[in-house]
Amino acid sequence: MADKTLKVAENVPGKWYVDETCVPCQTCLTEAPDLLKYNDDETKVYFFKQPSTAEEEDAAQRALDVCPTGSIGNDGE
Numbered sequence: 001m002a003d004k005t006l007k008v009a010e011n012v013p014g015k016w017y018v019d020e021t022c023v024p025c026q027t028c029l030t031e032a033p034d035l036l037k038y039n040d041d042e043t044k045v046y047f048f049k050q051p052s053t054a055e056e057e058d059a060a061q062r063a064l065d066v067c068p069t070g071s072i073g074n075d076g077e
């Protein structure tokens with residue numbers, strides 16, 4: 001379960017986020033390449049865009065489901 005108090009700083013505001021437990025293994029990038037990307041030093045992944053369509057919500061959910069470390073959350077503000 002991701003922790004919204006440990007969000008990667010680069011996440012855009014919104015309910016979806018990646019937290020500091022991201023490895024990063026890049027598994028999620030396959031599921032949601034239009035929402036997620038590496039930060040500049042490639043130490044974490046973050047949401048550069050919040051989902052705005054049903055398809056993007058599904059992609060974000062798939063990314064959450066495949067993350068092996070539970071680093072993706074959807075309980076942000």
Ligand code: SF4
Nearest residue numbers: 022023025026028067
């Ligand atoms: S799947 Fe999880 S641990 Fe891997 S890069 Fe994505 S958020 Fe980070």
